Amino acid sequence: MNYGTIAFGQRFEITPIQMATAVSTIANGGTYIKPRIVKQVINSESGGIKNIEPVKKENVISEETSKKVLSMMESVVSEGTGKNAQVKGYSIGGKTGTSEDGVNTNKYVASFVGVTPISNPQLVVLVVLYNPTGEGGHGGGGVAAPVASKVLTEVLPYLDVSQDNVDETDIKVNVEVPNVVGMSYKDAKKALNEVGLEITLRTELKENDNLDEMVIDNQVPSSGVEILQGGKVIVE
Numbered sequence: 001m002n003y004g005t006i007a008f009g010q011r012f013e014i015t016p017i018q019m020a021t022a023v024s025t026i027a028n029g030g031t032y033i034k035p036r037i038v039k040q041v042i043n044s045e046s047g048g049i050k051n052i053e054p055v056k057k058e059n060v061i062s063e064e065t066s067k068k069v070l071s072m073m074e075s076v077v078s079e080g081t082g083k084n085a086q087v088k089g090y091s092i093g094g095k096t097g098t099s100e101d102g103v104n105t106n107k108y109v110a111s112f113v114g115v116t117p118i119s120n121p122q123l124v125v126l127v128v129l130y131n132p133t134g135e136g137g138h139g140g141g142g143v144a145a146p147v148a149s150k151v152l153t154e155v156l157p158y159l160d161v162s163q164d165n166v167d168e169t170d171i172k173v174n175v176e177v178p179n180v181v182g183m184s185y186k187d188a189k190k191a192l193n194e195v196g197l198e199i200t201l202r203t204e205l206k207e208n209d210n211l212d213e214m215v216i217d218n219q220v221p222s223s224g225v226e227i228l229q230g231g232k233v234i235v236e
Helices: 016-025 063-079 140-158 185-194
Strands: 039-040 049-051 093-100 108-116 123-130 173-176 198-199 226-228 231-236
Touching: 016 039, 016 063, 016 108, 016 123, 063 108, 093 140, 108 140, 123 140, 140 226, 185 198, 185 231
Parallel strands: 198 231
Antiparallel strands: 039 049, 093 108, 108 123, 173 226
16 A cells, blocks of 8 residues: 555545545534444334434534535535536535556546535535546546536435525426326327426337337336426336
């Protein structure tokens, strides 16, 4: 392990969950919360519930330092290398990363870690891409940040996280997702567009498939759920 190169981020020497936990500590005002995979255990026979309580440690870093770092992270997305992680209506803070995967391998690890919304942090996202080779290059800002933007664009409305960076000239409202199961793709698209929603097909098409006539078997979110106008409904 080369401590000299770790100091300025030459290598990706920590695990993704360690990185997400560190950023969460910043977002929490300096309070460390131990990661947990299991929230509760339910006994299928007795119905008994055992909650796995979170383990916290306060003042890992000062609240003042947390606010300063969070402000710096916000600048990275608003005007720095993380611009591609922006999500309309939300303030995003983040940090891009580009590291070498080994010595003289010509392979890279591109990453972006973000937190949102800045005014009341609710979510941390980490995107790590190993050896990206597309047209966007191998920099975290070019290839990892756009992925984070797409993830947050879907997840934030789904979790009903309030917007904190709204342009008053472009306020969107929640709309109820209609039931499109059993419809043709063409009719489903029309029904979703009429309420201000977009349609995304998850099924892989074959050469002779007629997309417009294909029948929808499943949809996410399901009918009756309210999502932000302009959101996407995934169909199969």
